[in-house]
Amino acid sequence: xxxxxxxxxxxxxxxxxxxxxxxxxxxxxxxxxxxxxxxxxxxxxxxxxxxxxxxxxxxxxxxxxxxxxxxxxxxxxxxxxxxxxxxxxxxxxxxxxxxxxxxxxxxxxxxxxxxxxxxxxxxxxxxxxxxxxxxxxxxxxxxxxxxxxxxxxxxxxxxxxxxxxxxxxxxxxxxxxxxxxxxxxxxxxxxxxxxxxxxxxxxxxxxxxxxxxxxxxxxxxxxxxxxxxxxxxxxxxxxxxxxxxxxxxxxxxxxxxxxxxxxxxxxxxxxxxxxxxxxxxxxxxxxxxxxxxxxxxxxxxxxxxxxxxxxxxxxxxxxxxxxxxxxxxxxxxxxxxxxxxxxxxxxxxxxx
Numbered sequence: 001x002x003x004x005x006x007x008x009x010x011x012x013x014x015x016x017x018x019x020x021x022x023x024x025x026x027x028x029x030x031x032x033x034x035x036x037x038x039x040x041x042x043x044x045x046x047x048x049x050x051x052x053x054x055x056x057x058x059x060x061x062x063x064x065x066x067x068x069x070x071x072x073x074x075x076x077x078x079x080x081x082x083x084x085x086x087x088x089x090x091x092x093x094x095x096x097x098x099x100x101x102x103x104x105x106x107x108x109x110x111x112x113x114x115x116x117x118x119x120x121x122x123x124x125x126x127x128x129x130x131x132x133x134x135x136x137x138x139x140x141x142x143x144x145x146x147x148x149x150x151x152x153x154x155x156x157x158x159x160x161x162x163x164x165x166x167x168x169x170x171x172x173x174x175x176x177x178x179x180x181x182x183x184x185x186x187x188x189x190x191x192x193x194x195x196x197x198x199x200x201x202x203x204x205x206x207x208x209x210x211x212x213x214x215x216x217x218x219x220x221x222x223x224x225x226x227x228x229x230x231x232x233x234x235x236x237x238x239x240x241x242x243x244x245x246x247x248x249x250x251x252x253x254x255x256x257x258x259x260x261x262x263x264x265x266x267x268x269x270x271x272x273x274x275x276x277x278x279x280x281x282x283x284x285x286x287x288x289x290x291x292x293x294x295x296x297x298x299x300x301x302x303x304x305x306x307x308x309x310x311x312x313x314x315x316x317x318x319x320x321x322x323x324x325x326x327x328x329x330x331x332x333x334x335x336x337x338x339x340x341x342x343x344x345x346x347x348x349x350x351x352x
Contacts, residue, residue, distance in 0.1 A: 003306065005054045006043075006297075007076045009084030009094070010036055011062040031086070031286050032059075035108065037279050038287035039083070041271070042294025051302035060085045064093045071097030079103060080306065081297055088112045095119040104309060104334070108293055109286070114332040122333035123312070125293065125322065132235050132256045133163050135339045137170035139254070140200055140232055144178040147197030151189055152182045153204060153214060160204030163234050167202070186217045195226040206236035215245050222247055230254075238342065238349055253344040260340045260351055261288055261321045268320050285321065292319030 010032035036057060043053055056075045060067055067090040070076050077098070083106040085094050091107050098105060101121040107114075114124040127135075140150060152167055154160045168180050183189040193199050203214055211233075221227045231251040238255055242248045262268055271291060275283040283291075296317045300308040312334050317324040323338035341352035 003078070003080040004052060004301075005056060005075075005079040007056045007058060007079040007082045007084075008036060008039060009058050009060045009067070009070060009076070009082065009086075011086055011090075012059040013062050030284075031109075034284045034286035035086075035290035037275070038283060038290030038292075039294045040290075041274060041278065042291040043298055046295060046298045046302065049299075049302070051298050053298060053301075058084075060090055060094075062087065062090070064089050067094040068097050070094055071099070080301055082106065083108055083293060083297075086110065088116070091119075091122070092117055095122060102306075102309070104312075106293065106297070108289060114329065114335045116332075118332055120330060120333050123326070124333065124335045125289070125324070127258050127336050127339055129162055129235075130165070131335070131337055132339060133165065133167055134170050135256050135337075136202070136232060136254075137167050138174045139256075139341060140202060141171045141174035141178055143198075143200060143230065144175055145197060146177070147194070148179065148200060149192065149194040149197065150178055150180045150200040150202065151192055152180065152202045153189060154182055154184055155203075155205040155207065155210045156184065157205050157207055157210065159206055159234055159236065164204040167204070186213060189214075190217060190221065193221060193227060198228040198230050200230045200232065203231070203233035203237065206234040206240065208240055211237065211240060215242075215248075218251065219245065219247055222250065242344060243347060248344055249346070251344075254352065255342050255349070256339045257342045257349070258323075258336075258339055259285060259288075259321055260323065260342075261285075262351060265320070271320055288319075288321030292317070292322045292324075295319060296324055 012029045012032045043055060067085050071094050081104055085091050086109050088110050095105055104121050104123050106123045108125050111126045111128055113128045114122060144150060154164050168182060171178055171180050181192055183192055218229055229251050231253045233255055235255050235257055272283060300311060300315060304311050312326045313328050324336050325338035326334040327337050328334050342349040343352045
């Protein structure tokens with residue numbers, strides 16, 4: 001492999017440290033540090049397979065103007081792969097000055113739509129909310145049987161507006177026979193329930209109070225014979241607590257997720273042990289994301305050299321935390337379309 005340099009551009013913000021390192025300094029740099037540490041462990045693993053890389057770690061400083069200068073920096077412009085910057089404004093400013101569009105620029109964490117950057121060499125690892133919406137719509141359509149009803153609950157908040165764009169049309173596209181109705185309040189939902197089959201309720205909101213009101217209504221109707229419910233929702237519903245809702249297992253709340261860590265998995269347990277041994281702390285979500293990115297791109301480059309770009313849409317990946325399945329769009333690069341399904345069971349979300 002002729003070129004083995006990887007440039008890692010992360011917002012450590014070291015210039016903000018004045019003298020003794022404080023707790024605030026550590027917290028400010030934690031995202032970058034966790035991702036880097038996971039990425040380094042990934043490179044260490046594939047080094048044992050013969051894949052050796054020259055990793056250039058650069059502080060992007062969370063500064064838009066500074067990121068524009070990095071696009072022409074010697075230790076960046078000659079890299080075979082650039083990972084970072086992290087934040088949307090920096091991704092755009094760096095991408096505009098990074099001239100070699102034959103080298104991929106990986107957006108490791110931002111969930112921003114790739115179309116907003118207009119960078120043909122950009123790789124967006126985190127699936128957009130639109131990808132979540134389309135994936136869930138197809139899944140719900142597959143669960144539909146004759147006699148069922150799909151009720152899409154649009155609470156009118158920003159999350160619902162964003163998540164439910166084209167949701168009904170995506171269901172109809174996947175299953176033309178599906179009976180779908182959008183409801184805008186709980187009274188309308190209550191009056192739209194059917195007894196002939198299952199009521200597939202899709203919540204476009206993850207607002208704690210709105211979801212509580214929805215679940216209270218479902219619990220109220222669940223006590224009546226004949227009412228069958230299946231619940232689906234916005235990916236941020238994973239962040240809510242459902243301990244006070246005793247019927248959740250009956251509803252089978254299902255969401256899409258790009259965070260798929262299974263801590264009982266043997267490879268995951270080994271990673272946790274190695275991470276704690278090396279860094280004396282538990283890995284975070286960002287540590288897992290860094291590790292998976294290093295494994296995927298490192299192995300791809302080691303196997304195909306500079307031709308690795310042509311394999312992006314063909315070589316799928318299933319990591320400890322993330323799955324990758326990239327689709328290419330000439331104007332805005334490679335977007336990851338891989339998502340897992342998570343179902344709430346026994347007071348926690350499990351991979352379906």
